[in-house]
Amino acid sequence: MNMEDYRGVWVFIEEKDGIVAPVSLELLGAGKWLAEKRKTELAGVLIGENVQELAQTVVEYGADKVYVYDDPIYRFYRTESYMKAMLACVEKYKPEILLYGATSTGKDLASAVATDLPTGLTADTTQLDVEEDTGLLLASRPAFGGNIMATILCKKYRPQMATVRPKVMKALSRNNGATGEFIHESIPIKEEDIRTKVLEIVQTTTQRIxxxxxxxxxxxxxxxxxxxxxxxxxxxxxxLGAVVGASRDVVEAGWIGHHHQVGQTGATVTPKIYFAIGISGAIQHIVGMQNSGLIIAINKDPAAAIFQAAHYGIVGDALTIVPMITEAFKIALGREGEVDARKV
Structure with missing residues (x-):
């Protein structure tokens, strides 16, 4: 493999029902920064049906060019069809870095592409950097149960690929009217070539926030x-009109359901306000909430790691302190009406 043949940073643009997934916009922001460090271009790969208008959105969020695969066969995400399009694009244009959102679609596609290309894949990345001279992608993620951060390298093969957790990167501000290059591609693929068929889409709703x-x-x-x-x-x-969260150990202990879990094996969150109460601050939890607007920690251990991530900290017994805070908020906010996070 000739490393010099591979140039550019790419982002797989995930879309559904004519809307670009937020994680793809976040990755365009991260990809722009990586591309500028490498003095190269940022490109998006957009696959779907009737997605030409979305290509302009991709440019307005930072891409220099967009590779567009627009065909009815891509109406629904299926591993085979999307993988064939991505493989053809990679083999033709040879990017040095290729990023996917760590969503169900992104992880499925990335792992499928990685099995065919002679390269590796770093999964569930939470930090990205690149060496300016060598172009070596530094993809970091919690490892060994979330107890350490591991930086994973792909020294001998290209493209360097990673899936990145939603909400850990920041999207750029939209530049309305930005211009870029649109490259329309196609591959000889027919419906009968795809083994998976979409028979029905079932929409489900939930009242839970x-x-x-x-x-x-x-x-x-x-x-x-x-x-x-x-x-x-x-x-x-x-x-406060808030949602209840939890650390991994209390979920595993059965104190509360998994859908409340924040962290590497739970949800990545970016609320305006995050209360971390009785949470020690393991790395796997920190990576899931460290980008919150305001972090308030309450813990009786003054040496707890959570205080290193917090903007404000209270040392003491949570079972005594939290009821006092609750009563104070009831008085300050009143018991009626919707709570505004800015007022809190």
Missing amino acids: RIDEADIIVAGGKGLGGPLGFQVIHQLANT
Whole structure:
């Protein structure tokens, strides 16, 4: 493999129902920074049906060019069709870095592409950097149960590929009217070549607010002592109109359901306000909430790692302190009306 043949940073642009996935916009922001360090171009790879208008969106969020595969066969995501398009594009234009969102679609496609290309894949990355001279991608992620951060390198093969967790990167501000190059590609593929068929799309709804969409999260950990300790978490969350979060150890202990879990094996969140109550601050938890607007930690251990990530910290017994805070908020905010995170 001649490394000099591979240039440019690419982002797989995930779309659904005519909307670009937020993680793809976030990766364009990260990709732009990597491309500028390498003095190369940033490109998006857009696959779907009737997606030409979205190509302009990709440019307005930072891409210099967009490779567009627009065909009815790509109406629904299927591994085979998308993989064939991506492989053809990579083999023709040879990027040095290729990023995917760590979504169900992104992880499926990335792993399929990696099995065919002579290269590796770093999964669930939370930090990205690149060596300016060598172009070596530094893809970091928690490892060994979230106890350490590992930086994974692909020294001998290209492209260097990684899936990146949603909400850990920042999208650029949209530059309306930006111009870029659109390259329309196609491959000889027919419906009968695809073994998987989409028979029906079933839409489901839920009344539960997703934790990764919440403005305020009140999260609890093992420091609460047991399931009953979470009562103070729920009381504070109800007062603030917040969503309840949790650390991995309390979820594994069965104190609360998995959909509340924040961290490497849970959800990555970026609320305006994040309360970390009775949470020690393991790396796998920190990477899931470190980009919150305001982090408030309460822990009786003054040496707890969570205080290193917090903007404000209170040392003391959470079961005593949290009810006091809850009552203070009830008085300050009143019991009626919708709570605004900015007022908190």
